[in-house]
Amino acid sequence: MPDTPPTFQDLGLSADALAAIAKKGFEEPSPIQQLVIPKLLRNSTDIIAQAQTGTGKTAAFGLPLIEMLNPREFSVQALVLTPTRELAIQVSDEIRSLRSDSRLQVIPVYGGQSFNQQLRSLKKGAHIVVGTPGRVIDHLHRRTLRLEDIEFLVLDEADEMLNMGFIEDMEEIIKHTNPDKRTLLFSATMPPRIKELAKKYLKEQEFITVKQQPLTPRQTEHIYYEVKNAEKFEALCRIIDIEDEFYGLVFCRTKSDVDTVVSQLIERGYDADAIHGDISQDQRERTLMKFRQRRINVLVATDVAARGLDVVDLTHVINYALPQDPESYVHRSGRTGRAGKQGTSITFITPREYQKLLFIQRISKTAIKKSIVPDVKDIIKAKKKKIADEVMEINAQEIGETYHNWAKKLLEHGSESDMLARILYHAYHAELDPDMYDELHTERHSRGQDLEGQARLFVALGKKDSITPPKLVKFIIQNTGVPNELINEVQVYDQFSFITVPFAEAERILAIFQKKNTGKKPLVTKARKKES
Ligand code: AMP
Numbered sequence: 001m002p003d004t005p006p007t008f009q010d011l012g013l014s015a016d017a018l019a020a021i022a023k024k025g026f027e028e029p030s031p032i033q034q035l036v037i038p039k040l041l042r043n044s045t046d047i048i049a050q051a052q053t054g055t056g057k058t059a060a061f062g063l064p065l066i067e068m069l070n071p072r073e074f075s076v077q078a079l080v081l082t083p084t085r086e087l088a089i090q091v092s093d094e095i096r097s098l099r100s101d102s103r104l105q106v107i108p109v110y111g112g113q114s115f116n117q118q119l120r121s122l123k124k125g126a127h128i129v130v131g132t133p134g135r136v137i138d139h140l141h142r143r144t145l146r147l148e149d150i151e152f153l154v155l156d157e158a159d160e161m162l163n164m165g166f167i168e169d170m171e172e173i174i175k176h177t178n179p180d181k182r183t184l185l186f187s188a189t190m191p192p193r194i195k196e197l198a199k200k201y202l203k204e205q206e207f208i209t210v211k212q213q214p215l216t217p218r219q220t221e222h223i224y225y226e227v228k229n230a231e232k233f234e235a236l237c238r239i240i241d242i243e244d245e246f247y248g249l250v251f252c253r254t255k256s257d258v259d260t261v262v263s264q265l266i267e268r269g270y271d272a273d274a275i276h277g278d279i280s281q282d283q284r285e286r287t288l289m290k291f292r293q294r295r296i297n298v299l300v301a302t303d304v305a306a307r308g309l310d311v312v313d314l315t316h317v318i319n320y321a322l323p324q325d326p327e328s329y330v331h332r333s334g335r336t337g338r339a340g341k342q343g344t345s346i347t348f349i350t351p352r353e354y355q356k357l358l359f360i361q362r363i364s365k366t367a368i369k370k371s372i373v374p375d376v377k378d379i380i381k382a383k384k385k386k387i388a389d390e391v392m393e394i395n396a397q398e399i400g401e402t403y404h405n406w407a408k409k410l411l412e413h414g415s416e417s418d419m420l421a422r423i424l425y426h427a428y429h430a431e432l433d434p435d436m437y438d439e440l441h442t443e444r445h446s447r448g449q450d451l452e453g454q455a456r457l458f459v460a461l462g463k464k465d466s467i468t469p470p471k472l473v474k475f476i477i478q479n480t481g482v483p484n485e486l487i488n489e490v491q492v493y494d495q496f497s498f499i500t501v502p503f504a505e506a507e508r509i510l511a512i513f514q515k516k517n518t519g520k521k522p523l524v525t526k527a528r529k530k531e532s
């Protein structure tokens with residue numbers, strides 16, 4: 001009889017944990033969970049686990065931690081170190097979503113967020129701290145975080161932390177921790193440096209490895225833009241600008257193209273750098289380190305130079321020039337949409353390259369959808385939204401009296417809205433100036449006219465609502481019955497999306513959503529301006 005896989009109950013979890021798991025909708029434990037959960041709950045050894053992000057490893061350590069920590073005690077009982085702030089946020093959200101006792105406080109601490117805000121959260125009492133090494137060290141130095149009593153230390157994506165040059169920080173953090181703690185080390189790869197780290201800092205240890213596909217499949221959206229050579233740079237800037245967080249690799253054909261694009265990007269104020277064959281090994285290492293640490297968020301490369309480059313979490317791969325062959329297309333775009341994250345592969349083609357693109361699509365068996373370069377008005381709208389979000393994130397207590405007094409003084413000179421507008425203008429007019437963008441030829445052609453009886457619609461749903469292009473199309477089909485083949489040029493951004501449909505269908509869609517949302521603004525509206 002074949003072995004039936006264990007259930008969550010078989011792993012020794014409590015009724016509370018099982019209820020939280022059911023609420024999350026997990027049906028059965030993933031392979032890493034089957035191995036790690038019972039060992040953590042029943043044994044007392046340290047653990048090294050080889051597993052990738054996307055395999056359910058957060059719940060594999062998160063569920064047992066929640067079971068074993070005491071929410072009534074007022075001390076940090078577990079520290080999870082992660083290489084990036086995105087992962088710190090993701091891990092702490094996932095652990096929070098798995099707990100049944102809301103007194104158990106899970107606090108993320110990472111660079112870039114206000115120190116004081118984190119301080120206040122820590123002071124209120126944290127049981128699990130999830131942090132990036134640099135910021136955790138800062139807190140240790142300021143004595144705002146004490147790790148003497150922790151029972152668990154989790155090194156998450158340890159190989160990535162080593163790649164990012166965090167070894168010294170990690171060692172210093174470990175020195176501050178309780179020597180009797182249990183240590184769990186998770187790593188996607190097991191290079192010798194990881195083994196050395198484990199030998200040095202882990203006690204009696206069990207090694208666990210799973211060969212498992214990520215639970216969430218690769219999610220890469222493939223799109224292409226038809227742009228003239230002279231307009232590629234403008235298109236690139238717009239793609240970067242409309243995203244909340246762009247972290248991407250831009251592929252050029254030649255070394256000199258790489259250099260040109262990088263110097264243009266830097267001139268326009270982007271944090272970009274280059275790797276190609278003429279760059280020394282030392283310089284290459286330094287650049288890659290900066291990219292991994294997110295001190296630059298645009299890396300421009302040739303195919304050869306990008307070989308062997310292992311960076312996870314890319315939001316975008318941009319084919320500034322069409323790759324030579326389908327294999328190289330697959331290879332390039334495979335660098336995004338990894339580990340359960342959503343990624344976008346964008347290809348620029350000139351009209352003459354269309355045949356070659358069709359060939360790449362056919363051989364690589366990838367549907368690459370035509371789309372249009374973001375419109376300047378939408379970019380500015382996205383930037384304003386981001387500014388507003390950041391302003392609202394500032395903690396009121398942090399602002400302090402000086403600024404309030406200053407505000408009162410300024411208000412002696414004019415009305416509230418007048419003064420606020422002046423301040424906003426002063427702070428942002430350069431960043432929000434539409435004139436910094438060049439007009440694209442497609443925009444010149446389409447201004448004021450509707451192309452081929454198609455209408456562009458704005459949908460107030462985006463990546464933040466877990467929308468992907470296929471999900472958006474499905475949503476429209478389910479709500480309106482408009483067939484798949486009539487929904488084109490689907491673009492999904494963080495906050496909103498666009499689709500193009502024939503006029504008649506547009507009328508129908510608008511009417512349906514108008515009816516659905518009486519009183520409120522409908523989910524689907526006409527895009528302000530017809531783009532091409
Ligand atoms: P992780 O590898 O921890 O980043 O998890 C990847 C994704 O898989 C997260 O969205 C989890 O919520 C989800 N997940 C974790 N465990 C399971 C499970 N047993 N069944 C289904 N989804 C899961």
